[in-house]
Amino acid sequence: MRRDLVTAAVNLFTAQGYDETTVDDIAASAGVGRRTFFRYFKGKEDAVSPDHELGLARIAEVFATAHPTEPLLSVVLRAGETVFDLYLSDPGTARKRFALVHEVPALRDREAAMVHRYRRLFTKELAARLAGVEDGDLRAAVTGAAVVAAHNQALRRWLADGGTSEGTEACRAHFRKVADMLPLEQAPDLEQVARRLERAARSLERRA
Amino acid sequence: MRRDLVTAAVNLFTAQGYDETTVDDIAASAGVGRRTFFRYFKGKEDAVSPDHELGLARIAEVFATAHPTEPLLSVVLRAGETVFDLYLSDPGTARKRFALVHEVPALRDREAAMVHRYRRLFTKELAARLAGVEDGDLRAAVTGAAVVAAHNQALRRWLADGGTSEGTEACRAHFRKVADMLPLEQAPDLEQVARRLERAARSLERRA
DNA sequence: TGTTGAATGGCACGGAGTGCCGTTAGAGTG
């Protein structure tokens, strides 16, 4: 039933435009009444991509069930990949949604709001795991935003390349590559290593 | 006139709630007709924080007029601070807006959409300046998101601390500190420094 | 067979946003 309404909405939106399609059109196309539509969706915009709640829940689950000793970057990557799987499981509708979201202002704004929730979730989980670290919540905010941006960048490239199923592994590799440049464990370690080596070099120089 | 409508809207929203305030209420409170309201604002949500277009324009101007040899981090910091000035110039209404935006879902979503536009702008400008660099647009996307997150984090902390005008310099310092952990020039340089120092240490050790 | 509960759909209402048009104020001419 939900599925029927979603497909009807996506088809009508792509065929005759978002603003030109009324909720009555969608309901009639799915063979139900207008009132029933609003029982399944909070609004007209929700008829496209109703899976975000599921994605958020899966990310939260990954963080909740992760072993405390697992490296933070590993947890983040696993959380991101669960969302990938949601998209990769249905590349066809993912492409249609992508096109719609990127040309209809109302849907673009709604997508931005959802991305905002993803970012907030990552930031919250990272902050909980960076408690005590110097500027922990700052690092969490910056890293959370970077993670979500990397994720979106990987998805966008995959979709721009046609959304073929062969590219799914490239999509994941892309996300990992971007995640490697995040300021998680890497940056502080490098700084520390540099300082330590600098001191060692100076002391050795004095000895020589 | 715009200003009257904005203050009327903010006051009514805070006093009796967003959903409970109609556009007629706002227009009547400002002494104009309902139709006039929609000539000044695209919608009810625009009556709060109508300065985002100006902020986006100022950022674009900073990037457009920056000298080509100026370090990228410096340009980013200057662009961010022009937006700070927009908030810091009127701390009182900034606090009211902050409270409203963070408790009204519709305004929160709209704010997220605006943050999305800021992020897109930074990403675009960074990508143009990272052309040719390995994974330039990936770095641009990640860095743009990180910059905006750092900016928001600094603003949020400033507002959470009461939004006093004495904290404006602390706000800027905060933004700079967070920007320092961004993967712009720093991370590659650090890596290079570490490798160079490692080699120097090994050669000194062999000599000793 | 009677009953209960959940899903449905029709109806009506309030509010957002928009097009149209008459009215008015205010600036610039003779």
Next chain:
DNA sequence: CACTCTAACGGCACTCCGTGCCATTCAACA
């Protein structure tokens, strides 16, 4: 002062979104 022209204003009416209310249907169950 009288006239005109332009731009903003405000009222009116309309479409559509979203929601509360209620009657209907249908299936499960005692």
